[in-house]
Amino acid sequence: DAGITQSPRHKVTETGTPVTLRCHQTENHRYMYWYRQDPGHGLRLIHYSYGVKDTDKGEVSDGYSVSRSKTEDFLLTLESATSSQTSVYFCAISDPPPSGDYNEQFFGPGTRLTVL
Amino acid sequence: GIQVEQSPPDLILQEGANSTLRCNFSDSVNNLQWFHQNPWGQLINLFYIPSGTKQNGRLSATTVATERYSLLYISSSQTTDSGVYFCAVERYSNSGYALNFGKGTSLLVTP
Numbered sequence: 001d002a003g004i005t006q007s008p009r010h011k012v013t014e015t016g017t018p019v020t021l022r023c024h025q026t027e028n029h030r031y032m033y034w035y036r037q038d039p040g041h042g043l044r045l046i047h048y049s050y051g052v053k054d055t056d057k058g059e060v061s062d063g064y065s066v067s068r069s070k071t072e073d074f075l076l077t078l079e080s081a082t083s084s085q086t087s088v089y090f091c092a093i094s095d096p097p098p099s100g101d102y103n104e105q106f107f108g109p110g111t112r113l114t115v116l
Numbered sequence: 117g118i119q120v121e122q123s124p125p126d127l128i129l130q131e132g133a134n135s136t137l138r139c140n141f142s143d144s145v146n147n148l149q150w151f152h153q154n155p156w157g158q159l160i161n162l163f164y165i166p167s168g169t170k171q172n173g174r175l176s177a178t179t180v181a182t183e184r185y186s187l188l189y190i191s192s193s194q195t196t197d198s199g200v201y202f203c204a205v206e207r208y209s210n211s212g213y214a215l216n217f218g219k220g221t222s223l224l225v226t227p
Contacts, residue, residue: 031213042120042202042217058214059117088157096213103147103206103213107159 003027004108006091012114019078021111023091025071030099032074033058033092034066037110043090049074081115088112118143122203122218129193129225137188137221139203147206148179149215150188154199162188162201193225 003026013019023032031050035043045058047066055066063085065077078085089111096103119142129135139148150162163170163177165186170177174193179186190197200222204215 033214035215040219042219043204043215044217045214048214090159092215094213102164104149104161104164105204105206105213105215106161107151110157110159112157 004091004093004106006089006108006111008111009109010112012116013081014116015082016080019081019113019115021076021089021091021113023074023076023108025074025091025093027093027095027106028071029093029095030071031094031096031103032068033094033105034064034074034076035090035092035107036060036087037090038087046076046089081113083115086113086115118145118205118207118216120203120205120216120218122201122221124221125219126222127224129223131193131195131225131227133193133225134189134191135193135223137190137201137203137223139186139188139205139218141184141186141203141205141216143184143207144181145205145207147213147215148181148186149204149206150177150186151202151204152197152199153202153220159202190223193223195225195227198223198225 033048034046049055049068091108092105094105167181200220204217
């Protein structure tokens with residue numbers, strides 16, 4: 001199994017508070033991703049990173065920011081949480097060519113976030 | 117973005133039965149993956165299959181990229197096969213290598 005951990009695994013917070021979710025990998029993969037999973041929508045990309053300090057937006061990036069100061073860590077921040085951000089958040093990693101053989105993505109265990 | 121449609125949306129099987137899940141996608145893709153999300157929410161990689169056929173035990177998958185579909189076969193189903201099966205496709209774009217997921221097929225295998 002790919003070495004991906006997420007913390008916390010569960011969090012309940014109140015509207016308007018800042019929240020940071022952490023993804024940590026031990027695979028030295030270049031790419032890291034944050035997705036959210038909501039009923040009826042499958043998984044949707046929030047942000048991704050293609051290297052240290054290199055990040056870009058995904059399909060549903062509004063209200064989220066990310067940072068990657070080390071290869072192994074990718075942080076997702078909700079600056080001021082809203083009830084619409086209640087979701088399950090998944091981190092993923094991949095290592096596409098040229099450094100890897102192909103771009104298979106592997107997912108962490110997920111973080112269940114509830115914003116009251 | 118690329119549209120990914122999975123069918124059927126729900127499926128109930130008796131243990132030992134076989135099934136075929138289908139994934140249609142709207143444009144050419146670089147990559148296609150099948151995942152199983154177990155009842156605990158974990159996403160488990162089943163196949164990385166942009167084209168061709170692969171087999172892993174009781175599961176096999178076929179992707180016909182030119183006709184924009186993929187099939188996942190489950191043979192001799194077991195109760196542990198229950199969960200949601202997702203197809204996800206990747207096409208390099210402004211969102212990098214993001215996967216576009218279908219809405220999944222929810223499978224329940226009964227004893």
